[in-house]
Amino acid sequence: MTNIEIQYARQRKWMFYLLAILVLGAGFTPYLRIFLGLLLGSAISFYNLYLLQKKTIEFTEAVAKKQKARGLGTISRFAAAALAVIIALRYEEYFNMIAVIIGLMTSYLVIMIDFIINKNKNSA
Numbered sequence: 001m002t003n004i005e006i007q008y009a010r011q012r013k014w015m016f017y018l019l020a021i022l023v024l025g026a027g028f029t030p031y032l033r034i035f036l037g038l039l040l041g042s043a044i045s046f047y048n049l050y051l052l053q054k055k056t057i058e059f060t061e062a063v064a065k066k067q068k069a070r071g072l073g074t075i076s077r078f079a080a081a082a083l084a085v086i087i088a089l090r091y092e093e094y095f096n097m098i099a100v101i102i103g104l105m106t107s108y109l110v111i112m113i114d115f116i117i118n119k120n121k122n123s124a
Contacts, residue, residue, distance in 0.1 A: 037096035041103020044084040048077040049107035
């Protein structure tokens with residue numbers, strides 16, 4: 001496994017941990033709508049993270065082989081985020097819209113935290 005694949009696997013692992021914590025929060029706290037919104041947004045965010053990682057690997061392989069590189073799937077990630085918002089709007093009694101939007105940003109938070117943690121590990 002290359003260094004970037006290890007990093008990608010680590011980010012997916014942290015997203016799974018976060019999703020598990022959100023499921024526990026939805027099950028054991030009185031804030032069901034908030035945790036369900038976070039869970040919906042984070043699930044879509046995890047899907048977007050997976051797509052971005054997959055497309056990045058394909059992109060780098062195409063560049064290395066000097067082939068025409070395809071895009072990184074921005075439209076499909078936007079469409080997934082729009083789907084989460086549409087679901088939250090349709091089922092307002094189950095999902096908090098602000099929590100869904102915050103949940104959509106969780107993969108970027110995981111990427112930044114993973115970078116900071118491993119940057120400090122590598123420099124020490």
